Amino acid sequence: MEQVAFFAGAIGALGGAVAVIALRNPFYSVLALVVHLFSLAGLFLILHAEFVAAAQVVVYAGGVMVLYVFVAAYVGGFGEPIWDAIPGQRLLAPLLAGALFIELSIAVIGTALTSLDSAGPTIPLGFGSPEAIGELMLERFLIPFEAASMLLLIAAVGAVVLAARRPPLPSSNNGQGPSLEDEPARLAPATASERDPV
Amino acid sequence: MDLTWYLVLSALLFSIGAGGVLVRRSPLVILLCLEIMLNSANLALIAFSRSLGDADGQIFALIVMVVAACEVVVGLGLIVAMYRRRLPLDVDESRGLRG
Numbered sequence: 001m002e003q004v005a006f007f008a009g010a011i012g013a014l015g016g017a018v019a020v021i022a023l024r025n026p027f028y029s030v031l032a033l034v035v036h037l038f039s040l041a042g043l044f045l046i047l048h049a050e051f052v053a054a055a056q057v058v059v060y061a062g063g064v065m066v067l068y069v070f071v072a073a074y075v076g077g078f079g080e081p082i083w084d085a086i087p088g089q090r091l092l093a094p095l096l097a098g099a100l101f102i103e104l105s106i107a108v109i110g111t112a113l114t115s116l117d118s119a120g121p122t123i124p125l126g127f128g129s130p131e132a133i134g135e136l137m138l139e140r141f142l143i144p145f146e147a148a149s150m151l152l153l154i155a156a157v158g159a160v161v162l163a164a165r166r167p168p169l170p171s172s173n174n175g176q177g178p179s180l181e182d183e184p185a186r187l188a189p190a191t192a193s194e195r196d197p198v
Numbered sequence: 199m200d201l202t203w204y205l206v207l208s209a210l211l212f213s214i215g216a217g218g219v220l221v222r223r224s225p226l227v228i229l230l231c232l233e234i235m236l237n238s239a240n241l242a243l244i245a246f247s248r249s250l251g252d253a254d255g256q257i258f259a260l261i262v263m264v265v266a267a268c269e270v271v272v273g274l275g276l277i278v279a280m281y282r283r284r285l286p287l288d289v290d291e292s293r294g295l296r297g
Contacts, residue, residue: 002199003199006199006203010203010207013207013211014207014210014211014214017211017214017215017218017234018214020218020227020230020231020234021214021217021218021221021222021227021231026224026226026227026230029226029227029230030230033230033233033234036234036237037237040237040240040241043204043207043241044241044244046199047204047244047245047247047248048248049244049247049248049256049259051256051260052240052244052256052259052260052263055260055263056263059263059267060263063267064233064266064267064270067270067271067274068226068229068230068270068274071226071274071277071278072226074278074281075226075277075278075281075287089220089221092220093217093220093221094217094221096216096217096220097213097214097216097217097220098213100212100213100216100217101209101210101212101213104209104212104213105206105209108202108205108206108209109202109206113201115201115249115250116200116201116202116205117200117201117202118200118201118249119199119200119201119249120201120248120249120250120251121250121251122251123248123251127251127253128247128253128256132253133253133256133257133260136253136254136257137257137260140254141254141257144257144261148261148264148265151264151265151268152264152267152268154268155267155268155269155271155272156271158271158272158275159271159272159274159275160275161275162272162275162276162278162279163274163275163278163279163282165282
């Protein structure tokens with residue numbers, strides 16, 4: 001039963017990951033990543049990490065992916081050719097990825113860890129439950145927890161500053177926004193005027 | 199299931215993500231591939247946590263998720279800013295800081 005669940009989750013995760021790379025439309029890539037995240041949440045459940053699995057579904061598949069979908073819809077599906085441009089990239093990139101996989105596998109299997117060939121010790125009831133995780137987070141890992149909240153706040157402020165709408169500049173060509181030619185000319189005043197309110 | 203299965207799956211997902219970062223040129227898809235890499239690290243952390251019978255690894259995974267959320271927010275902010283400035287959404291074209 002556990003094997004079936006593991007292989008179902010593994011196939012879902014691998015298929016989602018491959019589909020993210022292989023699909024041309026960024027919108028479909030985002031949807032493939034949702035499949036990947038759900039499969040990983042299933043694997044986390046097999047590993048008795050219930051709270052992390054729930055957080056994965058709620059935060060990632062529910063929150064972060066909605067953000068991605070919004071940006072993909074805003075920016076639009078630019079038909080990018082998947083294989084392109086840099087000569088030799090077509091050959092080199094999969095080769096490097098394969099070499100990385102082989103190296104990681106050798107590193108994993110070559111370790112002398114005795115726990116590699118076991119499913120792990122019997123764990124206490126409530127392992128990975130919200131109660132256990134919350135206790136760890138608010139006692140032993142309180143400082144990382146607070147640092148993470150601080151980091152989230154900084155990232156939120158940074159995103160607002162980055163994506164804030166710029167006031168139209170006089171040099172823009174009849175309201176259509178600037179073209180690429182006058183980019184250096186308008187970058188300097190925009191950044192200078194924007195730095196003041198922050 | 200043995201721990202090895204999870205670790206090899208995690209290595210495979212990590213290399214798929216790394217290959218995606220190398221191959222794709224749209225910054226949005228590169229961010230998605232980074233998500234795959236971070237999630238594969240999460241899978242390894244949680245597998246080790248199960249294997250040691252210690253829930254500390256799950257806290258690590260949660261913190262990684264927080265960092266990933268921050269990275270996504272800043273990355274998407276950059277993409278929106280690039281789009282607003284009519285810059286091409288192609289990482290090969292954005293080489294203004296190249297030495």
